[in-house]
Amino acid sequence: MSLLDIRNLRVRFATRGGTFTAVDGVDLSVDPREIVAVVGESGSGKSVAMLAVMGLLPWTATVEADVLSFDGTDLRALSKAARRRIVGRDIAMIFQEPMTSLNPCFTVGFQIREMLRAHTGLDRAARQRRAVELLAKVGIPEPERRLKSYPHQMSGGMSQRVMIAMAISCDPKLLIADEPTTALDVTIQAQILDLLKALQRDTGMGLVLITHDMGVVAEVADRVLVQYAGRPVETNTAQALFADRHHPYTEALLAALPERSTARRLPAIPGVVPGQFDRPPACVFEPRCAFAFRQCREAAPTPAAPELGRALCHIPLVGGVPTPVRAEAHRPRDGVPA
Amino acid sequence: MIRFLVKRVLLTVPTFVALIFLVFVAIRLVPGDPVEVRVGEHGIAPERLALLRHELGLDLPVWRQFLGYVWQLAHGDFGRSLSTSNPVLGEFLTLFPATLELAACAMFIAVLVGIPLGVFAAVKRGSVFDQGLMGLSVTGYSMPIFWWGLLLIMLLAERWHLVPVGGRLDLIRFDYDAPTGFMLIDSLLSDEPGAFLDALRHLALPAFVLGTIPLAVIARMTRSSMLEVLSEDYVRTARAKGLSPFRVVGLHALRNALIPVVTVIGLQTGTLLAGAVLTETIFSWPGVGKWLIDAISRRDYPSLQGGIILISALVILVNLGVDLLYGAINPRILHGR
Known part of the structure; x- marks a missing residue:
């Protein structure tokens, strides 16, 4: 049985300009001991989907799903208090900005011990011992002394280590890491990633890694979910995905990796993720797609077969070439390679 | 440090x-x-x-x-009053406890009511409660103290007889020594039954009237400061830890939101002591406020000068204390210096 099971998740925000659907029909399942990467540009709804799992969205958001269960418990049926007992203890989350994610008014030790106090029956002395142990585990030297530090006395990498220590303090079954390395120096990024990988291996927890960096995905993920404008556009094992991409967006994301570039200019995906008011009516990726044709502007695509990565595309790519399997009137756009 | x-x-x-x-x-x-x-x-x-x-x-x-x-x-000499020939410092010190008691109680009410109201309004932003409270706070802030005081005397003291019209104690019923000058403390020390309650009844209305403006300011400040803090990353972290809403708001958010509130409290002390002059006059409260008004009409230069300097010294001291509090609330400020 999978640890986290999400089917057809929809998150809507009530805004002044009307309803905005930030997440639209996302399916995701995470097994114990599995690392799943959720990939997409900023604004593709990756964080929102995970915050919905955590129950951390603001009151303007409505969360709906056919299935939203964790470890056999239906999260939608839980009372707020019951949900708080799971959040933090069984599902923990770390965030993109470690420097601002810790409370500047309290020592690191206080913030870690507070987590233990909320979810475990440890007494004061045991909490202190456990906090020291946790800091040592995430690779912070002189843990006793560091526990007395305030967040502003630490670097970004150090803060993220503290966040990780706090997140794993109650031995969670699932850790959600929301772009944990984005705000850090490149050298630190690799260290944090290695730490997460090692912790995941040692504890056997499931790990959801939200990222926009295909390099990170290649390094750690077992499975990948590619999300675009709130929709799941492709999902596959990491191995299969890196062997062959079936959705033009995934292909473009991978082509945008600097180390893959052979041209003088870095390749980029033209345009930006559509927002509330410029969502295309049919295929959401159509305006930026190199392979788009008439049908893409007229009908919303349905997911392809599992062996094609459930690509949300009329003409899923195979070997970088569109396969007009379901396209009745396939006429490529001018100047597009066939 | x-x-x-x-x-x-x-x-x-x-x-x-x-x-x-x-x-x-x-x-x-x-x-x-x-x-x-x-x-x-x-x-x-x-x-x-x-x-x-x-x-x-x-x-x-x-x-x-x-x-x-x-x-x-x-040389520490404030001179002698021109109207009574007593030393200014002595007169001031005799009357000052009454003013301090009034001002402290007013601030106590303002902080104890203002901060929770502001926090609640921020958490329920946009609600009827929030809008109602903010409307009330503008009214409270712009209410002239003397008019507000007279209004409440008319209603609560004259019509409903809930509280006395003025003074610090029912002097016909009670007569005892006042070693500290603070009526609440002295009445407790006196062993006279009912004296404390009577002192409290006398204090309640003037303290509330004097505390109205600081209360309105503190509530507004707390609300806007909390609104800012509630969207901070560390508040999200606190919620991601599965802490109760009370702990998230009351500890993680409020502690960070307190800095501007404490600043305002310090600044309001000045307003409060200025307001005490009016309040004391309305409620015939025998404190330095009333004494200063009398000194003005007599052009009692030494009393006026001495009184204002001593009160200003207090305001400066309070604000110094506020500066020290910053570091206690948020250690980042102390280390930044």
């Missing part, structure tokens, strides 16, 4: 010099001097007037009077 303290204390010295100068000059700009006021409308012989002025040193040039006064202050 100690260096910071010394620096802050030294910085108050120029503030004091400027303050003394301002008070000294401003009083002398008011038409009529103590002698003229005492003589009244009928007037006396010019030679006699000159003699009286000479006795009080009022015939000297203002700069010499000023230097003389500063010299006197430097």
Whole structure:
């Protein structure tokens, strides 16, 4: 049985300009001991989907799903208090900005011990011992002394280590890491990633890694979910995905990796993720797609077969070439390679 | 820490010099001097007037009077009142506990009610409660104290007889020593049954009236500060830890939101003591406020100067305390210096 099971998740925000659907029909399942990467540009709804799992969205958001269960418990049926007992203890989350994610008014030790106090029956002395142990585990030297530090006395990498220590303090079954390395120096990024990988291996927890960096995905993920404008556009094992991409967006994301570039200019995906008011009516990726044709502007695509990565595309790519399997009137756009 | 303290204390010295100068000059700009006021409308012989002025040193040039006064202050001497001939400091210290008791209770009410209201409004932003409270706070903030006080006296004291009209204690029923000058404490020490309750009943209305403006300001400030803090990443972290909403809001958010609120509380102390002058007059509260008003009408220069300087010293001290509090609330501020 999978640890986290999400089917057809929809998150809507009530805004002044009307309803905005930030997440639209996302399916995701995470097994114990599995690392799943959720990939997409900023604004593709990756964080929102995970915050919905955590129950951390603001009151303007409505969360709906056919299935939203964790470890056999239906999260939608839980009372707020019951949900708080799971959040933090069984599902923990770390965030993109470690420097601002810790409370500047309290020592690191206080913030870690507070987590233990909320979810475990440890007494004061045991909490202190456990906090020291946790800091040592995430690779912070002189843990006793560091526990007395305030967040502003630490670097970004150090803060993220503290966040990780706090997140794993109650031995969670699932850790959600929301772009944990984005705000850090490149050298630190690799260290944090290695730490997460090692912790995941040692504890056997499931790990959801939200990222926009295909390099990170290649390094750690077992499975990948590619999300675009709130929709799941492709999902596959990491191995299969890196062997062959079936959705033009995934292909473009991978082509945008600097180390893959052979041209003088870095390749980029033209345009930006559509927002509330410029969502295309049919295929959401159509305006930026190199392979788009008439049908893409007229009908919303349905997911392809599992062996094609459930690509949300009329003409899923195979070997970088569109396969007009379901396209009745396939006429490529001018100047597009066939 | 100690260096910071010394620096802050030294910085108050120029503030004091400027303050003394301002008070000294401003009083002398008011038409009529103590002698003229005492003589009244009928007037006396010019030679006699000159003699009286000479006795009080009022015939000297203002700069010499000023230097003389500063010299006197430097020796800890606030002079004697022109109307009672008692030492100014002694009179002030006798009356000051009454004012302090009133102001402290007013601030107590303002903080104890204002902060929770502001927090609640921020959490329920946009709700009927929030909008209602913010409307009320504008009203409270712009309410003239004397009018508000009279209004409440009319309703609560005159019509409904819930509280007494004025004074600090029912002097017909109670008679005891007042060793501290603070009526709430003295009434408890006196062993007279009902004295404490009576003192409290006398204090309640004036303290509430005086606390109205600070309450409105504190509630607004808390609300806007909380709104800012509630969207911070560390509040999300606190919620991601599965902590109760009470702990997330009341500890993680509020502690960070308190800095501007504490600043406002410090600044409001000045407003409060200024307001005490009016409140004491309305409620016949025998404190320094009423004493100062009397000193103005008598052009009692030494009392006025001494009283204002002593009150200002208190305001400066409170704000110094507020500066020290910043570091206690948010350690980042202390380390930043």
